[in-house]
Amino acid sequence: MPTITVNNLTVKYGSRTAVDNVTFDLPDGCVGLLGPNGAGKTTLIKCLLGFVPPTTGTGTVLGLNIATSGLAIRQKVGLMPELDCHIPGINAVTYVAYAGELAGMPASLAIGRAHEVLEYCGLGEARYRHVETYSTGMLQRIKLAQALVHGPGLLLLDEPTNGLDPKGREEMLTLVKDISHGKGVSVIVSSHLMQDIERVCDYAIVMRGGKVATSGDIASLRSVGGYHLEIELREPCPAFTEALVSRGGQVLQEAGSILQIDMQKVEGRYATLLFQLAGAAGTQIRGFRPVQRTMEDVFLAAVDQESAA
Template sequence: MALDGFTVEVDTGVTGLLGPNGAGKTTLLTLVLGLARPEAGQLEVLGHDPASAGPTVRARLGYSPERDVLPPHVSAADFVVHMARIHGLPVTAARTRAADTLRWVGLGENARRPLGTLSTGQRQRTLLAQALVHDPDLVLLDEPTAGLDPLERDEVLALIRRVGTELARDVLVSSHLLPEIERVADAVVVLRAGRVAAHHLLGSDQATGEVRIEVDGDAGGLAAACTARGLTVHDQHAGRLRVHAPDDRALDTLRDAAVATGASLRRVQREAPALADLYHAATLGGP
């Protein structure tokens, strides 16, 4: 898939990279890692062109591939030490960092076991550890929960979230599983046919325009007052209703309606868009 000139900004925290098959996710990761050159145009990652300054860029990147390529007869500790050495850490520092990182991902007690004897979830933790061992600026994770059972998936997702919050690292997670991205990501980038179709902050004020309201008593009077003032009311029942108020003017109208009816508001909350809605709008939209 050809990528058509765009910029992806990955801020501190977790950014999900989404898109249908063939959208360009794998191509993007390959280019970022310097494993391929763009056929036209320029690519800049962390201030450098990875095609011409690959070692410089990769020294600041951590990468966990989708495919499990771990050597079965090597211990988790030896493998992570080896990866730390590849990234330029001296022997003593590599051993210390590997031990610390394996403990951080929850493999301290199993670090000396051969990788072939570990569970799929433990092997995924090893891949995450080797991506973090050299203290990178940007961490790339390609389908990090592939093949995991529900418990292992929850544990790995919690670790990914901690990389963004506790370690304050920039993390780019490529995945096709929207519910998982919604659990861990601060932002999402959606690719479609080689272009950025959407870039959204999750849980932000990039909202649907819908406002959920809870009142003391019956909501019928407030619903009627909102409708009379030109607002669209949805899902009215008992002490709850949902009103379409996409801007400040509509919110002012909503407040006026509440004052006019003497409604006692218990809760007023903007409704954030569901990731599935954002994704489908981005990938099924026009060219």
């Protein structure tokens, strides 16, 4: 069963359409929700949590109707908001335990669970410090901890790496990747940072202007087709390049011993031919893979396509 199903969903704020007739199913695992600011990502999350009612269309989260089961959805979902949101004057353990109690956990279990998730999120002994003394990275971690405390089946992370330095960002992404794989928790990461999505997600939805520009699993989105290859030679070899071009191959990019080539015009089994040409030129092929686009390329292509349409 898909984690989230959305059919012809439209959300309007007065006359302004924030989400425009979108339809998609999101699988388990880690899903990236990509898009520039104002694309409708946060509105979509708010709608999925029942904060903003859909103007038209339907949707389900973990099998629960978004229009009628807001509370039941929030029982099963954890939200890490984009904005800083802490309760001043209390330490992290009290804060996270309080979040657990709000989700219905008995106080004695909530405090134990708070310690567990804060340890998991890497706050360690800092969990006894007052929240207002935390750095940005620690605040992001505590937001993640309060979202996890009641054991949600789905985690919605809105810009989880906002304001983090490279080390903090890497640690947060490692946490997100860990939680979303093999822990029974599906994760939706909303971000405008393509590298973050590329790093942790298995599936992505690209939004623009309230619409879904493209969607699919990351590997197929990044794939550019079977004829574009990247090969790595033992050392730079002009003889190999010349032989390849003479057989109809096209060298798109050459960086030392790494070549990006287009084999569309080559007749026959091009993989076998490549190895034959390398042998004849006296070199070795040490790497051979289809060329993949970055998520940035995917995003720009989807946006261009959407604009053209």
